[in-house]
Amino acid sequence: MRFLRESYIVFRRQLRMNLRNPAWVLIGAFQPVLYLLLFGPLLKPLIGALGVENEYTFFVPGMLVQLGLFGAFFAGFGLIAEWRDGVVEAERVTPASRTALLMGRLWRDLLQLFVQALILVGLGYLLGMRAPLRGIVLGIVLTLLAGGACAAASNALALTTKSEDVMAPVINVVMMPVLLLSGILLPMSLGPSWLQTASDYMPVKHMVNAVRNSFLGDFTVDKVLWGSLWTVALFVLAVWWGTRTFRKENA
Amino acid sequence: MIRARGLVQTFKSRQGREKTEVRAVDGVDLDVAEGEIVGFLGPNGAGKTTTLRMLTTLLRPTAGEATVAGYDVATQSKDVRRAIGYVSQSGATGSVARAGDEVIDHGMLYGMSQAEARQRGQELFSQFELDGMWTRQPKTLSGGQRRRLDIVMGLIHVPRLVFLDEPTTGLDPQARANLWTHISNLRDQRGTTVFITTHYLDEADALSDRIIVIDHGKIVAADTPENLKSQVAGDSVDLEVADIAQAPVVAKALDALTEDGDRVVVDGRHVRGRIRRAGTAVPGLLRDLTQADVELNSIEVRRPTLDDVFLALTGRSLREGE
Numbered sequence: 001m002r003f004l005r006e007s008y009i010v011f012r013r014q015l016r017m018n019l020r021n022p023a024w025v026l027i028g029a030f031q032p033v034l035y036l037l038l039f040g041p042l043l044k045p046l047i048g049a050l051g052v053e054n055e056y057t058f059f060v061p062g063m064l065v066q067l068g069l070f071g072a073f074f075a076g077f078g079l080i081a082e083w084r085d086g087v088v089e090a091e092r093v094t095p096a097s098r099t100a101l102l103m104g105r106l107w108r109d110l111l112q113l114f115v116q117a118l119i120l121v122g123l124g125y126l127l128g129m130r131a132p133l134r135g136i137v138l139g140i141v142l143t144l145l146a147g148g149a150c151a152a153a154s155n156a157l158a159l160t161t162k163s164e165d166v167m168a169p170v171i172n173v174v175m176m177p178v179l180l181l182s183g184i185l186l187p188m189s190l191g192p193s194w195l196q197t198a199s200d201y202m203p204v205k206h207m208v209n210a211v212r213n214s215f216l217g218d219f220t221v222d223k224v225l226w227g228s229l230w231t232v233a234l235f236v237l238a239v240w241w242g243t244r245t246f247r248k249e250n251a
Numbered sequence: 252m253i254r255a256r257g258l259v260q261t262f263k264s265r266q267g268r269e270k271t272e273v274r275a276v277d278g279v280d281l282d283v284a285e286g287e288i289v290g291f292l293g294p295n296g297a298g299k300t301t302t303l304r305m306l307t308t309l310l311r312p313t314a315g316e317a318t319v320a321g322y323d324v325a326t327q328s329k330d331v332r333r334a335i336g337y338v339s340q341s342g343a344t345g346s347v348a349r350a351g352d353e354v355i356d357h358g359m360l361y362g363m364s365q366a367e368a369r370q371r372g373q374e375l376f377s378q379f380e381l382d383g384m385w386t387r388q389p390k391t392l393s394g395g396q397r398r399r400l401d402i403v404m405g406l407i408h409v410p411r412l413v414f415l416d417e418p419t420t421g422l423d424p425q426a427r428a429n430l431w432t433h434i435s436n437l438r439d440q441r442g443t444t445v446f447i448t449t450h451y452l453d454e455a456d457a458l459s460d461r462i463i464v465i466d467h468g469k470i471v472a473a474d475t476p477e478n479l480k481s482q483v484a485g486d487s488v489d490l491e492v493a494d495i496a497q498a499p500v501v502a503k504a505l506d507a508l509t510e511d512g513d514r515v516v517v518d519g520r521h522v523r524g525r526i527r528r529a530g531t532a533v534p535g536l537l538r539d540l541t542q543a544d545v546e547l548n549s550i551e552v553r554r555p556t557l558d559d560v561f562l563a564l565t566g567r568s569l570r571e572g573e
Contacts, residue, residue, distance in 0.1 A: 002362075006360060009356055009359045009360055010356075012356070013348070016348070017345060017347060017348055020347060020348075021347070082345060084341070085341070085344065085345050085346050086339050086341035086342035086343045086344075087343065089309070089339050089343070090337075090339065090343035090344075091357075091360065093307055093308070093309065093332055093335075093337040093339075094357065095330075095332040095333045095360075
């Protein structure tokens, strides 16, 4: 109970600050729209190779995961600014739970991600995407878990490095292989076998596949389970890391 | 209120290939009684903030133990946090948030209800002359107002003990004096124990009942400002001679009055030294010098300051390196 209350206080504060700066909220919502409108049409000639009837049924799930991962990766930048203002330190001298300090911030990131996901799915539907409701729900839940994992990791990284100059290159180094090996933009099955093998080692590819299969209504174990397990595992790991950083001396 | 024994904090630092262990705090013993205002004085890098962070549970001591407000900082950190307020150097409020919201949220993290936190916050705002600032953004406040807001944040849950880390750094003299009044009121009107770190001697002198001096991670003195000053042997006397050739005569006369071991320094026309009870000794000195046909341009007698104390304790002036 106390934990939820403390998380809520932190969440409410974060949300209030975000809403005071609606430009960022709008930019965040606009990005996936641009991807759908400007990149989606490029996939139309590939429908046969993708094995779907509408390119957006393929593309929207990938965009969801991308949104979850990459949007959340930047959550830490805000935390660095807060740390500089002394807010993190001030919160850490209160008796509030360290996990709540992180969780309140994660809730904010997840809420933002949820709104973006709804925009993305809604627009996808208008553009011709078709998916069963329970597939969409599972897909969004997986997206939120993936986003939560990235936001937690990003916050942990922010408190560890305390510098935008260090964080930006680190995120870029992580993001590039994730984007290229996860089949977010194009399916890995289009590539040669060595590339497919390499991508098998990228957890995010399995997450993307799980969301994609879930949108296709294919809930069989080998299509969805591995990606879901990866997502849950990464989420738990990242939250553990994030909490540890908030708890850690000297952070 | 505070009792620390043998506090140690070491940091690992790396210079090129060499790893070195820095002992930022090296065996600190501290005692602070309830209702005291204690100044924790030392140059930058002496270990003040590190000690403070250990006492406020932000940093786990590498070795040693400390009890703050009756609780152990390592094993009962939540109880310590509930009992103390901490105002850090870096501030406590988001620059684009609204001041009042920040204060309420902070109080709520201490378990206060929203209404309770609002009422207490508004009381503190008027007490700290922040009326009308409730809905302002901290970044639009003046330096002094912002520091007072930080202190309000630290006091929202009515702590019995407040830690202030360099509260007046970067403030103009008027804002500093104003803040000092507020800080002494904390103790005088509410009986709050105040532990304040500073590298300003005048601040420690003006505010503290007792001063604890730290240098190179070790406590080098702990006493009232008066006692510390009286430890320094005597008042400083500076005589300026009209004729530079007569400086040695003056130096000899002054030397006869100083304690053994204290040196008289000749610096151009100036002759400086320390003598006990300068007020009674100087008239005799002047008479002797007049009889020796020495003409003086000026004479300056100064009571010892904490800077002299610091110099005597550590061999360095506190102002060096500023």
